[in-house]
Amino acid sequence: MPPHQQTSSWVLYESDASKETPEVPPSAEQRKWQVVWRNVILFALLHIGGVYGAYLFLFKAMWATRTFAVFLYICSGLGITAGAHRLWAHKSYKARLPLRILLTVFNTIAFQDSALDWARDHRMHHKYSETDADPHNATRGFFFSHVGWLLVRKHPEIKAKGNTIDMSDLKADPILRFQKKHYMILMPIACFLMPTYVPTLWGETLWNAYFVCSIFRYVYVLNVTWLVNSAAHKWGSKPYDKNINPVETKPVSLVVLGEGFHNYHHVFPWDYKTAELGNYSLNITKLFIDTMAKIGWAYDLKTVSTEVIEKRVKRTGDGSHEEWGYEDIH
Numbered sequence: 001m002p003p004h005q006q007t008s009s010w011v012l013y014e015s016d017a018s019k020e021t022p023e024v025p026p027s028a029e030q031r032k033w034q035v036v037w038r039n040v041i042l043f044a045l046l047h048i049g050g051v052y053g054a055y056l057f058l059f060k061a062m063w064a065t066r067t068f069a070v071f072l073y074i075c076s077g078l079g080i081t082a083g084a085h086r087l088w089a090h091k092s093y094k095a096r097l098p099l100r101i102l103l104t105v106f107n108t109i110a111f112q113d114s115a116l117d118w119a120r121d122h123r124m125h126h127k128y129s130e131t132d133a134d135p136h137n138a139t140r141g142f143f144f145s146h147v148g149w150l151l152v153r154k155h156p157e158i159k160a161k162g163n164t165i166d167m168s169d170l171k172a173d174p175i176l177r178f179q180k181k182h183y184m185i186l187m188p189i190a191c192f193l194m195p196t197y198v199p200t201l202w203g204e205t206l207w208n209a210y211f212v213c214s215i216f217r218y219v220y221v222l223n224v225t226w227l228v229n230s231a232a233h234k235w236g237s238k239p240y241d242k243n244i245n246p247v248e249t250k251p252v253s254l255v256v257l258g259e260g261f262h263n264y265h266h267v268f269p270w271d272y273k274t275a276e277l278g279n280y281s282l283n284i285t286k287l288f289i290d291t292m293a294k295i296g297w298a299y300d301l302k303t304v305s306t307e308v309i310e311k312r313v314k315r316t317g318d319g320s321h322e323e324w325g326y327e328d329i330h
């Protein structure tokens, strides 16, 4: 087995501050694609609709409709960042029932498949990062890690190694089971019908409401999410571990509600901030979780000590940590 095919020793909830990473970033071997043409056609149509929706958003829609589209972007985005990612995939904090229900609703508006399936793929992405068992293996290039992985059958390694992922914690949650069981009813209501209906209450046309608040908003949130798999595995600095591909990128972080500090996140995946400091302006998700903690809906927020971070920066960082100015702030 070539070195990049070997499984990582990363354990989901334990500190991997001492984990050794290969000195040469991995690269993928040739692969025969089994293209799923249904997805190619649906995503092509969706993106054409998305571009048209962007035009209506910019030039035609009512201000209330535009505001509602942005509101849905933030809510559905939080359903992915605070819900599927930081709460369910990583268990970086705990949430009480009302927050779990709210995040499930937000998550369903985002239509990125059920939170159970999302978390399963994401746990694979961390455990088998940049190998064939990583669903969006970034060593296969920008396009594959962005959207290509949703257009082809999964690599057999994903299905083979999938059973090493313990999902019992999430399967025990009746809300997540309910979402998965009724996904094909809940998702169309949350992602398409509700966003199309609500703007008609202030006099918007069904046409504008559908293309702006459903299609454009959905395509936009999909693409910024995918940027974390593509751009944030490619262009940026590596203050915490220079031997892996994930990077720190402020531009991406800005549009993904604080999820662009991806070098940090891959090194310390259990930190609820998914960043060293979690500057509010670039990390709306941290602001949201902190607010939920203040009202008692979120608790047990996990983070990483400055000493552990500094040790790791010295041992495997690319030297860019100082440029980020963290030393002065700590």
Ligand code: ST9
Residues within 6 Å of the ligand: 036, 039, 073, 076, 077, 078, 080, 081, 085, 111, 112, 113, 117, 120, 121, 122, 124, 149, 150, 151, 152, 153, 154, 155, 158, 159, 161, 162, 163, 165, 221, 222, 224, 225, 226, 228, 229, 255, 256, 257, 259
């Ligand atoms: C979407 C998801 O877009 C995006 C996720 C992005 C993740 C980003 C992460 C970055 C960090 C967080 C940042 C967030 C930022 C957010 C910002 C917001 C502002 N383990 O999949 P199937 C087995 S979704 C174990 O059909 P195929 C299993 O038995 C977009 N087993 O494989 C499974 O059956 P079941 C909307 C696994 O046939 C069976 O295989 N959704 C695993 O190869 C079949 O699985 C779509 O467009 C595993 N990991 O098809 C749907 N995986 O599920 C697109 C599979 O019953 N997907 N198995 O247990 C598909 O059509 C198909 O999945 C496929 C592969 C064609 C891609």
Ligand code: ZN
Residues within 6 Å of the ligand: 125, 228, 229, 233, 246, 262, 266
């Ligand atoms: Zn990643």
Ligand code: ZN
Residues within 6 Å of the ligand: 085, 089, 090, 122, 126, 265, 269
């Ligand atoms: Zn993650």
